[in-house]
Amino acid sequence: MTTRQKPDILEEASEIWFGPQHVSAHGWATKLTIVGDYVVECDPHAGYFHRSAEKVLEYRNFNQGPLVMERLCMLEAFLAEYPYVSAVEKIAGLEVPERARVLRTIMMEASRIHSLQFWWGQFSAELGLFAMLLWPWIDREYFLDTFEELTGSRHTVSFSTPGGVRYDMTEKVAQKLDRALTRLEERMPKFRDMLMGSPTFRLRTRGVGLLSGREAIRLGLSGPNVKACGIPMDLRKDMPDPNLAYDLVDFEVPTVESKEHPGMSDAYDRMVQRFHEVETSVSIIRQLLPHLKPGPVIDPKARAKTNRLPEGEAYGRVEGTRGITTVWLKTTDKAQTPYRAKVRGPCFNSYYSLKHLVPGHRFADFIVVFGSLDPYPGWWDR
Secondary structure (H helix, E strand, C coil): CCCCCCCCCCCCCEEEEECCCCHHHCCCEEEEEEECCEEEEEEEECCCCCCCHHHHHCCCCCCCHHHHHHCCCHHHHHHHCHHHHHHHHHHHCCCCCHHHHHHHHHHHHHHHHHHHHHHHHHHHHHCCCCHHHHHHHHHHHHHHHHHHHHHCCCCCCCCEECCEECCCCCHHHHHHHHHHHHHHHHHHHHHHHHHHCCHHHHHHHCCCCCEEHHHHHHCCCCCHHHHCCCCCCCHHHHCCCCCCCHHHCCCCCCCCCCCCCCCEECHHHHHHHHHHHHHHHHHHHHHHHHHCCCCCCECCCHHHHHHCECCEEEEEEEECCCCEEEEEEEECCCECCCCEEEEECCHHHHHHCHHHHCCCCEHHHHHHHHHHCCCCHHHHCC
């Protein structure tokens, strides 16, 4: 189906549960009410992945907190840990060395690419294009190898820390990252042809999950799901962080201007937007690699200043792969752990937007709408 419709047949409504699934499969559950083959009501249910992450943060010191944050979304661990680190740096008054600023930004963009490669494969498989499941996942291994060479881990990297970064980038790691980027640039046209040139993919995604820019803002969405509607909303441009190095690069916020649905986006447009996101991230990394000048990678007073923080509160934020991720941190005087850590992930709103986007579609289109939003349960169950 390519447009939303209302069933014109009088049948008894049925309820179908999509999930819940085991947490190892990223548990989520959505109750769908269907009449015939059409969804008339969509009721998302969060909670199946909940592990009280915010409460756990209250029992971890300020150098352990980032480890909890990155486990909320291991696909973008370099990005997930940063808002917490940023909030701690503001309260402690830490200065981040220039080399650390550049390293953070490079690895955040590499993490964004890796996460989007995972999404390409997953979304394609959900639509039956299994070749595109394997090809991007093969390429993402090159980025995971780079992460492992740099940090010793492929997913839970523990890279950013208050005052800088834990690991410096050697020439060997920089060359490995460069090779991963080169391979990706060479294969991007093939990925585009596989998806944009596929009649099946176009039929399954065109006109499905239509979302206007105004509605996206009203629902509290951010990231690619808003930019696909033609709205250039991006923290990297709108509110550049002084402890990151986006001020050293020249880039435009990628957006999609749909000719078929002006001012709106569908599942196809959101896929195109994520291609643009990868191209932008590659460009940013290429521009930043020459800025890696010799120097320290952490404030030498960082450990002493973060052992006990003064009373205060701060707000850390980052433009994540799936949208804006924030952490509000409150501390008491001479605290070793936060009094309160409030995490706002980008996916709670996108998950519950299904309530508005899915009704009127065929049952088979539900997974297309869901997948096109790129939700991650760790961000809404926290």
